[in-house]
Amino acid sequence: MHLKLPLSLKGMTTLDRDQFKQTISVPYVNIPVECIQSSKWKNYLLCLPSLKNVRDLQPILKTHKQVLFDPDIIENKEDIIKKIPSITKYVEESFDFTPLAITYENYSIEQVIKAILPDDLGKDRPINTGSGYSLIGHIAHFNLKDAVLPYKHIIAQVVLDKLTHVKTVVNKLHEIDSVYRNFELEIIAGEPNTIVKCRESKAIFQFDFAKVYWNPRLSTERERIVNVLHHNDLVFDVFAGVGPFVVPASMLGCTVYANDINPESVKWMTINLKTNRTKKSSNEYHVFNLDGREFLRTIVFPRIESYQKNIANDNEKRWCLSDNKIIILMNLPDIALTFLDVLPEWLSENIEEKQQWILPIHIHCYTFSKADNPDEDIRLRLKTILPNINDNQISCRFVRQVAPKKDMMCVNIILFDKKKKETRNECDEEKEEKNPTKRFKQDSSE
Structure with a gap:
């Protein structure tokens, strides 16, 4: 219901709750208790904070209740009969208007x-x-x-x-x-x-909100990433904050390497990783307090190389982990893309050896775009940083609008995904087998 408020409230700087009092006229019908279906009538009931729209009759009559309807929707008896014909009998018997005192508590x-x-x-x-x-x-x-x-x-x-x-x-x-x-x-x-405790992704997080970064509006995005993780995935978070990505990842059984340059974030992230340990989260977690580029160069790249070699040389691991992946998370939208400048040199080293790697690497890098076409804008920026990455290795996804004409986007860069390439080749072969005539014509023309 739309409540009109006194103009005298405008400009109030000291809260005077008494000034919000007013009396309105509200339509009602007295209905037998067993016939009340509030859930089906919710679009027509009077809905205000701290107000019961189904109330006892005075004097108390246990067989019936007084049901209050929204005067913006129900203006007369005909309105309610038309909208809720099943109570026509009770409308004819008891429909009327009652004065209702509205107070400060009844406003949102x-x-x-x-x-x-x-x-x-x-x-x-x-x-x-x-x-x-x-x-x-x-x-x-x-x-x-x-x-x-x-x-x-x-x-x-x-x-x-x-x-x-x-x-x-x-x-x-x-x-x-x-x-x-x-x-x-x-x-x-x-x-x-300012020390808070909140729940997200089945985890409990503690931190000092005055000293770290936490944005509850990103909870949906964090859930989306967590939902694609599997037990034994290898997860690196370059800008991990207090752990909204890595804590649930650890709980799932991922091996986690988490970094943040803010020592206060590292302190709370360590606490959150410890307090949310489960039977599944028996895998290791490692926490670092480094600059993002230093973390990539000295921790991420060497650990990936060691992990990939370990799997390649161990047939049992190779079979067990064949469906797993390596995730690199970079959630610092203002400047995260610029940190990718350390990738080209690393990718160019021992390239033949890297081509034999088993696990694909998924980089989820967040950025802002003010362009009319954010996808095109981000790809152009990426080309200056990663000139040798193919377009089909990159995908961009809208996350949320942070301001008018400013979108937060997630860029997904996939490296060394042999399975995807094999699947694509298999699909091509299947298409050819399903259409032998087309293939025969192609052969005969050569």
Whole structure:
């Protein structure tokens, strides 16, 4: 239901909950308890926070309940008979309107904030007027623009009132630091506690939100990557943060090598890897605090070479791990693509030996694009970094829009995928066998 709020609320900077009180007229029908089907009528019921739309009759009559309907949808008796014909009998008997007292508790966060903020905010260009926030454990995280800052404390108080599990409200002050990937924030309401605990991918993560990077809006993407991992995959995370990729990977039984340049991230990632150990996660995990390029050169490349040789020389391992893969994750969208400049030199060394490798290597590298055609834009940028990579080794996938005309993309680069090549050749052979006439004509013309 659309609730009209008093204009006197506009510009309020100190929360006065009493000013939200009003009385509205609501249609109702008294219906026998056994005939009430709230789930089927949900599109027509009065739905407001902290309000029961099916309530006891006064004086208490246990056989019937009073069902409240949305006055924006049900304006008269004919409306409800048309929309819910099965209760026509009860509509004829008891349909009427009742006065209903609405209080601050019956408004959503968005409704309260919209009622308070001046209408001209965001008129020139869209801004976060306070209804957009992220939840990280007990923290509600805002990124408020300057025009909204005079109302930040009242916005924070509304969130604390409405979300009982939120204990701390913070606002981002500056852009993300490109080295440690954290940002300065201020606590605008609630407890001065930024150490959080949250659940994702069946794992529990702990970290200090003020000192590390964590974006809950990437949970779907992280789940997508985790879902393609298998037991005994080899996973390298160049910019691992507190472990949202590698912790669930370890729980699945992958061997994990995780790195982050931020020592605070490494500290919490180690804690998260330890606390989420399962019977499946008996494989090794290794944590590093290095620059991304150094991690690739000194840890990733040597470990891949050693692992591939080990499998090639061990027939039992070669058979057991034939369906596995090596994953390299690079989630630092601002600059991750530039770190791929260490690949060409490594790929050119001992190329004949590398061609015999058993396991394919999948590189998932995240980046931003402001181009109308992000796929084309990314491929052009990649050609300057990896000139010898073929187009068919690259695929680009949209992840999410981070700002108007700015998309986050995932680039998947596949190296040494012999199985894919063999499958393609087998398919070609099958096509030829299924169409012998076509093949015969080709042969006869030569």
